[in-house]
Amino acid sequence: MTEDVMMIINSQIKKYEIVSQLGEGGFASVFLGRHYLTKEFYAIKAISRDRAMECGLLCYLENELRLISRFDHPNIVKMYEIIYLQSYICIIMEYCPNGDLNNVINSDQPLHQCDKNRIALEILEALDYLHSRGISHRDIKPANIMFDKDMHVKLIDFGFAREQSESVSTMCGTQMLMAPEVICNYNYDGRKADMWSLAITLHALAVNCLPFEYRGDSQLAKDMKSRTLPINIIATGMIGWIVRNTLIYDPDKRASTAEILNHVKNNEYTYVVKRLPRVKRAKTSSILEQVEYRQNTPHILKVRTNKEGNPCIGNRLVRSKARFF
Structure with a gap:
């Protein structure tokens, strides 16, 4: 075929x-x-x-x-x-030759915290671009975050995207990353639902695990409806702050992309423009020319450090070769 x-x-x-x-x-x-x-x-x-x-x-x-x-x-x-x-x-x-965020999360070459911060910010910048225009993506997940030849984020797959998304009711996306209001079939603001999915995605990027125990879609739906989902946020630093302020049951209390970017501008987080390791990918990668890392990365952080900017979380966490869909 x-x-x-x-x-x-x-x-x-x-x-x-x-x-x-x-x-x-x-x-x-x-x-x-x-x-x-x-x-x-x-x-x-x-x-x-x-x-x-x-x-x-x-x-x-x-x-x-x-x-x-x-x-x-x-x-x-x-x-x-x-x-x-x-x-x-x-x-x-x-063409995005370096695969998706699942490849990065599961790479044998672990990322420095500042590189994870940069990836998180590039995802946020893309989402803020959409949300500021009244568009929700409605399927934020690692598989929809690709990387170009310079290891810059490229958000893909806009089949579920919706304009003027203040109130929608369609259940769509990947259930493991769906916001409670989506799973419960309430009318919802697609942009606020995106923030819940973003929190789970960034937590996986930071520490290679979900911020809750996943026991199947059926149990997840029950826990969501009863608001008894056991949330355990391990991520710290900038990404930890984002997750704590977006993985919230009440969608009106979730931070928006604009609020997060404003917070990052006004706080000290490690952010150094570094060349990320190339992810071993498809058979075709050998035909691609090596390119210099371009410098026009997100500009909103100063190169300063505090103790939260470089968290040390024991041994490299958990779920080897996990796939977050």
């Missing part, structure tokens, strides 16, 4: 050569493509029209394409072109 799709794309899209497959889902395949003239690499997402229609996903696809075409932020994946074929819709996107 994959070879058939590759043949169709290679025969009908003249500008790009398919180098290899990067991934596959229920109704789409993602390929590494190379532009014939510029030799630049791109991710080509080929979506089956028939499968998307059968699964009722065309409306989500249309929503994603409409939104992402308007975004212009260094930490949100760029879409360059949409090519409509008879059987497939092909989206030409920025």
Whole structure:
């Protein structure tokens, strides 16, 4: 099936050569493509029209394409072109060769705390860009946070994103990271629900574990509804502060992206622009040229240190090779 799709794309899209497959889902395949003239690499997402229609996903696809075409932020994946074929819709996107946040969390090369802070801030900057425009992502999770060739964050997957998100009721996302109001089927503000998901994601980045004991989706839903979820925040420093101020049952008491960024500006946290270790990734990584680390990273922190900025949390925590979806 994959070879058939590759043949169709290679025969009908003249500008790009398919180098290899990067991934596959229920109704789409993602390929590494190379532009014939510029030799630049791109991710080509080929979506089956028939499968998307059968699964009722065309409306989500249309929503994603409409939104992402308007975004212009260094930490949100760029879409360059949409090519409509008879059987497939092909989206030409920025290629992120260093995988997703799960790869970083599980890398054999542990990150320094200042590097984790930088990643957290780049995620926050991307989310603040959306929230300031009245857009909620509604599926914040490690798998939707990719890294480009310079190890900068690229937020992806806007199928569930919603404009004017003050009050929505659709249950969507990944249950392990869903906010209580989403699981309980209440009307909710999508941006505030994003902050709960962000807290869990950043806690996983900081200490490689969830901030609560996960005992399955069914038990999680029961604990959410009864407000008895045993929360245990291990993360400290900047990320610990963010988690403590966003992993809150009452959505109105969660800090917003703007409030968090303002707090970070006015407090002393370790933040040094360093080259992050390259994550061993796909077979295609060997064909990529080594590039210099670019310096236009988030600018909001001074290079100062306090005891919270460099937490030492015993041995490297927990769940080796965990995947947080």
